[in-house]
Amino acid sequence: MSIPASPEPAGQPFVAMQGVSFAYPTLTGALGRQILTGVDLQVKRGQLVALMGGSGSGKTTILRLLGGQVKPQAGTVLVDGQNVHALKSRELFELRRRMGMLFQFGALFTDMSVFENVAFPLREHTDLPEEAIRDLVLMKLNAVGLRGAQALMPSQVSGGMSRRIALARAIALDPQLIMYDEPFAGLDPISLGQTANLIRTLGDALGAASIIVTHDVEESLQIVDYVYFLAEGKIVAQGTPDEIRASEMPYVKQFVTGAPDGPVRFHYPAPEYAADLGLSR
Amino acid sequence: MKSFIEGLGHGLIDSVAKLGYAARLFMLLLRNSGMAFARLRLTIAQIHFIGNYSLVIIVVSGLFVGFVLGLQGYNTLQRYGSEQALGLLVALSLVRELGPVVTALLFAGRAGTSITAEIGLMKAGEQLSAMEMMAVSPIARVLAPRFWAGAISMPLLAALFSAVGVFGGYIVGVVMIGVDDGAFWSQMQNGVDWLEDVGNGVIKSIVFGLAVTFIAVFEGYDSQPTPEGVSRATTRTVVSSSLAVLALDFILTALMFSKG
Numbered sequence: 001m002s003i004p005a006s007p008e009p010a011g012q013p014f015v016a017m018q019g020v021s022f023a024y025p026t027l028t029g030a031l032g033r034q035i036l037t038g039v040d041l042q043v044k045r046g047q048l049v050a051l052m053g054g055s056g057s058g059k060t061t062i063l064r065l066l067g068g069q070v071k072p073q074a075g076t077v078l079v080d081g082q083n084v085h086a087l088k089s090r091e092l093f094e095l096r097r098r099m100g101m102l103f104q105f106g107a108l109f110t111d112m113s114v115f116e117n118v119a120f121p122l123r124e125h126t127d128l129p130e131e132a133i134r135d136l137v138l139m140k141l142n143a144v145g146l147r148g149a150q151a152l153m154p155s156q157v158s159g160g161m162s163r164r165i166a167l168a169r170a171i172a173l174d175p176q177l178i179m180y181d182e183p184f185a186g187l188d189p190i191s192l193g194q195t196a197n198l199i200r201t202l203g204d205a206l207g208a209a210s211i212i213v214t215h216d217v218e219e220s221l222q223i224v225d226y227v228y229f230l231a232e233g234k235i236v237a238q239g240t241p242d243e244i245r246a247s248e249m250p251y252v253k254q255f256v257t258g259a260p261d262g263p264v265r266f267h268y269p270a271p272e273y274a275a276d277l278g279l280s281r
Numbered sequence: 282m283k284s285f286i287e288g289l290g291h292g293l294i295d296s297v298a299k300l301g302y303a304a305r306l307f308m309l310l311l312r313n314s315g316m317a318f319a320r321l322r323l324t325i326a327q328i329h330f331i332g333n334y335s336l337v338i339i340v341v342s343g344l345f346v347g348f349v350l351g352l353q354g355y356n357t358l359q360r361y362g363s364e365q366a367l368g369l370l371v372a373l374s375l376v377r378e379l380g381p382v383v384t385a386l387l388f389a390g391r392a393g394t395s396i397t398a399e400i401g402l403m404k405a406g407e408q409l410s411a412m413e414m415m416a417v418s419p420i421a422r423v424l425a426p427r428f429w430a431g432a433i434s435m436p437l438l439a440a441l442f443s444a445v446g447v448f449g450g451y452i453v454g455v456v457m458i459g460v461d462d463g464a465f466w467s468q469m470q471n472g473v474d475w476l477e478d479v480g481n482g483v484i485k486s487i488v489f490g491l492a493v494t495f496i497a498v499f500e501g502y503d504s505q506p507t508p509e510g511v512s513r514a515t516t517r518t519v520v521s522s523s524l525a526v527l528a529l530d531f532i533l534t535a536l537m538f539s540k541g
Contacts (some may be wrong), residue, residue: 067413067414069410069414093416096413096414096415096416097415097416101414103407103410103411104407105407107408109403109411109412110406120415120417121415121416121417124415124416124422125416166411169415
């Protein structure tokens with residue numbers, strides 16, 4: 001498998017975040033907890049990049065920022081040279097047509113069959129005749145190995161299958177940027193291997209920029225070109241998979257080896273244990 | 282004391298913010314209603330789901346309300362020897378008040394809850410986010426067809442409720458008790474005004490339909506994406522829309538039927 005591409009692109013990167021900071025605003029306009037602080041990252045066309053980090057480190061928020069679903073308080077998010085958050089909603093929707101996103105649990109429309117789920121973006125955004133839609137849907141389903149499941153309802157397929165169907169739906173319009181939110185969570189080893197291979201081959205076939213949010217270190221290091229490590233909303237390390245494996249940085253090391261305690265603590269911050277139990281005077 | 286005042290202030294600010302959010306969503310809903318009419322198939326599917334599936338509860342309730350109106354009305358009217366006016370009493374009660382109000386309350390329980398729960402669960406399952414990321418507005422594709430389907434279904438259901446109710450009053454009053462058949466219908470025909478009574482009843486049912494369905498889609502869209510959040514939102518739909526219907530009914534009645 002071909003690895004690494006340097007993060008410094010020869011041409012313009014397809015995705016570029018510069019100094020992005022973000023906190024979720026509340027209904028009354030006040031800001032909640034700081035999620036991201038000064039994040040810089042870049043992804044080129046044809047490159048597969050992983051965002052790694054513990055739960056709550058802000059990985060998924062980065063995907064939401066790229067899709068323009070939330071707005072940063074500082075910094076810029078460029079996709080294909082366009083500042084996502086300066087776009088009007090019509091322009092943003094135009095840009096989103098060139099993006100595909102795989103949600104953590106697939107997010108299939110439960111009131112539609114597998115076929116209709118994959119056909120959904122085609123029906124919404126194209127005027128293709130029914131026959132062409134059928135052919136395209138079957139091709140996309142074939143690419144994820146589920147052509148035979150077209151008539152099933154989402155409630156009738158397993159978790160791994162529904163994620164593959166969602167992948168077929170995400171690539172229905174041949175996107176130039178594909179985002180994967182925890183594509184490996186909760187999969188059995190066979191589905192996991194299949195999904196990992198699919199992500200690599202689809203990205204290569206479409207020449208798309210791919211971003212994969214994951215904490216599945218081993219599986220993703222085998223397929224990605226470049227890795228960004230996030231901790232508490234900051235990028236604390238980055239490099240090619242080989243550099244990451246060789247890294248001596250305690251945080252990265254703990255993540256790669258899966259040690260229970262280290263810079264990332266097992267215990268949530270709490271008062272002294274004995275004091276909490278009322279044992280100390 | 283300080284925390285009490287703080288809590289009061291927070292509650293007030295949150296309520297106002299939520300009201301503002303609801304108003305903004307309402308405007309967005311209206312602006313994004315094009316698809317609901319351009320692709321009528323979407324709205325018709327929802328009318329089938331919302332309207333058709335409410336038929337049983339509306340028809341059965343209408344019939345029983347008509348029975349009770351027939352019985353109670355007869356008991357009161359016969360004291361004054363005016364049981365002939367039973368048809369008029371039943372029809373006026375239904376088209377002016379009970380038809381729109383009871384239908385709206387039943388509609389909130391039957392259809393409003395299912396709209397809220399469906400949208401809330403779509404949100405919890407990230408289906409609305411997925412739609413947004415596919416460059417399809419969930420407000421246009423999911424909320425607007427449901428909103429208009431509810432607004433269209435409600436007056437039709439209220440009309441059906443009133444019609445079945447009149448029939449129920451007829452069964453009890455004429456068939457079972459023996460009020461004169463001709464008097465029952467002719468008094469009704471003479472006493473019920475098309476514009477004043479039926480027309481105002483229809484306006485009420487349209488307003489209730491808009492209110493109940495908007496509350497239902499808003500609560501679903503605004504729900505916390507957790508099982509508890511969706512269940513709370515569903516409860517809020519019933520409570521808020523019932524109160525809204527009763528309050529609106531008072532306002533509309535005052536505007537429509539106050540003489541002078």
